[in-house]
Amino acid sequence: MYKMKLHKYIIPLGICLAVVSCTPGIAPLAASKPVPESFDKSTDTINISTTPWRTYFKDQNLVNLIDTALKNNQELQITLQEIEIAKNDIRVKKGALLPKVGIGAGAGVEKVGRYTSQGAGDASTEIMPGKEMPDPLSDFKLAAYARWEVDIWKKLRNSKKVAVTRYLATVEGKNFVITNLIAEVADSYYELLALDSQLDIVRQNIALQSNALEIVKFQKEAARATELGVQKFQAEVMASKSMEFEILQNIKETENKINFLLGQYPQEIKRDKSNFMSLMPSVINSGIPSQLLANRPDIKQAELQLTAAKLDVKVARAEFYPSLDISAAIGLNAFKPSYLFTLPESLLYSLAGDLAAPLINRNAIKAEYSSANARQIQALYNYERTILNAYLEVSSQLSKINNLGKSYDLKSQQVATLNRSIAVAGDLFKSAKVDYFEVLMTQRDALESNLELIDTKKEQLNAIVHVYRELGGGWK
Known part of the structure; x- marks a missing residue:
């Protein structure tokens, strides 16, 4: 009699064990590549990413713009709603346990x-x-x-863990949006200041060219110059005035770009237009590459997505069990x-x-299990790619800051030399020792070098913004 009772339990148990033993194995994951120990042979762990953005940016007008963007930007608000959706998914998975x-x-x-x-x-x-x-x-x-x-096989508990992990990933996604938003506002702000400086340079050049035009007209009346010289100077003045309107249009578009980031309709952006060239880049402390794993929101997001993908495999595997x-x-x-x-x-x-337990025709379960395995491998490659991209971005920006500093010093010397040559050329032209062509070329070269110097200054400031973003600063 006891043997008969025992057989009642042994047969179903044997079927269950047979089902479990037929479950496919989990695909092995390759080991992640180690992160280099330093960016530029420095092992100093001081890192600017820990500096709050209100402290990192010294311009109060820029700080106010960023503050407004963080309150009103639509993309950030959309991301916050994604967090709410992920939070509700946790409640759904938690309810399945009860x-x-x-x-x-x-x-x-x-x-x-x-x-x-x-x-x-x-x-x-x-x-x-x-x-x-x-x-x-x-x-x-x-x-x-x-x-x-x-929940014998922890299928439901693992599903809940997946939901929690993906919720945390959306939070890191929000942090990444914040970091990029801060950098984008700062980039556009410095671009706007650069355009203001270029507008001033062009207007100064127009005044200089207009003065030279009056001189050549006077010389023509005195039979010391020709109509060709007058036409050439007049054409140069017109070209500079055309450039002035192009810069005004660029200023308008850049202001609207900032207004879009701030979630507001077109209005003038408050800024100090007088001190752009005197702005000094911040001192950069990049720390060590391993700090990127903790500071970069996109790396943390990719890591959480990898964790969720691993749990998805366990959930899919549990579908084979009774x-x-x-x-x-x-x-x-x-x-x-x-x-x-x-x-x-x-x-x-x-x-x-x-x-x-599924016994025959398990193709759908096998397919979902294989897909979960593939998504897990995808998540691993995405994690490794995100780390590699972060390291290369920081490395590129550090090199750019160094090279732009040297370039700016040389361009400053070039601009100073050409600005002095304008006065010299003017004096020689008045005394008829050089012709109008040399004066025109000197003024044109000086204008181009001044505009290039402003562009270099803007690139310097943008590189400082970018390295702050690449190191993971701004979201804390």
């Missing part, structure tokens, strides 16, 4: 044929002495129901409302457990 309990009430009526097994049986049944079962038969029910999937469902109900059931609360006759209850 029994599903509901309550219901129902009423109905049923008339069966008298010459049927059920009809004949009902006709011969007496519910009370001398009273047959009513025909047609009503049915009234009031009951509570419960259903619970027992699942245990427990269902229960308790309530009242009678064919007449007056009998509904007559206990214990109207009492109903049930308790059942189901153990089921």
Whole structure:
């Protein structure tokens, strides 16, 4: 007798073990490549990414613009709603761990044929002495129901962990948006200041060219110059005035770009237009590459996505295993409302457990499992690519800052030399020792070198912004 009872449990258990043993294995992941120990042979761990953006940027007008952007930018607001969506997904997965309990009430009526097994049986049944079962038969029910999937293989718990991990990934995504938003506002702000400086240079050049035009006109009247010289100077003035309007258009577009980032309609951007060339780049402390893993939101996001992908594989693997469902109900059931609360006759209850596992035609489960494996490998490559990209971005910006500093010093010397040559050329032209062509070329060279110097200054300031972003600064 005991052997018979034992066989009842051994057979289902053997089937379950057979199912589990047929489950495909998890694809092995390649080891991640180590991060280099330094960017430029320095092992100093001081890192500007820990500096709050309000402290890193010294210009109060820029600080105010960034503050407004962080409050109003639509892209950031969209990202915040993605966080809310991910948070609600956690609640969904958490609810799957708990029994599903509901309550219901129902009423109905049923008339069966008298010459049927059920009809004949009902006709011969007496519910009370001398009273047959009513025909047609009503049915009234009031009951509570419960259903619970027992999380034997941690499938539901791992699903909840996936939701939590993806929620944390969206938070890091929000931090990455903040970092990029701060950098974009700062970039556009410095571009605007550069355009203001270029506009001043062009207007100064227009005044200088207009003065030279008057001189050549005077010399023409004195028969010391020709109409060709007058036309050449006049054409140069017109070209500079055309450049002035181009810069004004660029200023308008850059202001609108900033307004878009700030989530506001077109308005003038408050700024100090007088001190752009005196702005000094900040001192850069890049720290060590391993700090990128903790400071860069995109790396942390990729790491969390990799963790979630690994958990997805476990969830997909658990689909091959048997699942245990427990269902229960308790309530009242009678064919007449007056009998509904007559206990214990109207009492109903049930308790059942189901153990089921996929045995044949598991192609859909295998496909989902293979896809989960592939997504896990994708997430690993994405994580490695994100780290590599972060390192290269920092390395490029550090090199750019160094080279731009040297370039700016040389261009400054070039501009100073050409500015002095303008005065010299003017004096020689007045005394007829050089012709108008040399004066025009000197003024043109000086204008181009001044505009290039402003561009170099802008690139310097942008590089300082970018290295701050690449190191992971701004979101803390």
